Amino acid sequence: MKPTLYYYEHCPYCVRVLTLIGMANIDVERVVLLNDDEKTPIDMIGQKMLPILAIAPDKFMAESLDIVDYLSQMVDFDLIEDADKEAQVNDFFADNRSAIYGLTMPRWVKQPFAEFATDEAIAYFVKKKTQAIGDFATALENSPQFEKDLHNSLLAAAPLFTALIEQPNSRAAIMLFAGLYGLRYVNDFAWPTAAQQFMQQMAKTSGMSL
Numbered sequence: 001m002k003p004t005l006y007y008y009e010h011c012p013y014c015v016r017v018l019t020l021i022g023m024a025n026i027d028v029e030r031v032v033l034l035n036d037d038e039k040t041p042i043d044m045i046g047q048k049m050l051p052i053l054a055i056a057p058d059k060f061m062a063e064s065l066d067i068v069d070y071l072s073q074m075v076d077f078d079l080i081e082d083a084d085k086e087a088q089v090n091d092f093f094a095d096n097r098s099a100i101y102g103l104t105m106p107r108w109v110k111q112p113f114a115e116f117a118t119d120e121a122i123a124y125f126v127k128k129k130t131q132a133i134g135d136f137a138t139a140l141e142n143s144p145q146f147e148k149d150l151h152n153s154l155l156a157a158a159p160l161f162t163a164l165i166e167q168p169n170s171r172a173a174i175m176l177f178a179g180l181y182g183l184r185y186v187n188d189f190a191w192p193t194a195a196q197q198f199m200q201q202m203a204k205t206s207g208m209s210l
């Protein structure tokens with residue numbers, strides 16, 4: 001059975017899997033669920049969380065990195081694992097979570113993503129994520145400060161970007177790219193050079209458009 005990926009277009013964890021799929025040219029069925037569809041994921045894995053990979057009837061994987069590992073093994077893709085780099089990437093996102101989500105979530109909800117095809121799906125996302133980041137309109141007003149903070153963090157992380165440009169086929173590079181991919185809707189964001197080169201190279205390697 002060809003694996004089926006259930007995902008949201010906005011979701012950074014889903015983008016990890018999509019990046020690997022593009023990079024390694026993996027043949028997978030794709031299904032985008034409506035954001036307010038709780039039943040489908042809960043029936044599969046017991047919680048409302050994507051991505052999910054269906055690998056057999058009644059057999060599902062729920063963690064993005066497990067899915068990345070599984071699919072790369074399936075096609076013999078040479079995926080580099082580097083615990084130290086992955087920890088650096090996780091630290092970067094832990095430090096910049098509010099700026100990144102403050103910039104991305106209010107913009108995602110305005111995109112023609114399949115998960116937001118109905119008013120109910122949009123309302124579900126706004127309500128749930130407002131609990132996480134606060135009022136979306138206020139977050140948009142705070143964009144200049146978020147952009148400034150994030151720019152400075154990306155600049156400080158230049159050595160990580162420079163190192164991972166050399167390892168696009170690594171879990172760390174996929175994690176870093178996927179976590180920043182949602183920022184493409186922030187018009188005129190001042191990307192520092194190393195970060196921008198990294199994003200452009202990963203986009204090219206994976207066929208994900210920026």
Ligand SMILES: N[C@@H](CCC(=O)N[C@@H](CS)C(=O)NCC(=O)O)C(=O)O
Nearest residue numbers: 011012013048049050051062063064
């Ligand atoms: N541990 C999971 C995290 C996945 C995750 O947080 N997915 C988010 C979307 S980005 C989700 O489905 N959240 C529930 C919701 O948005 O309703 C993984 O890495 O796959």
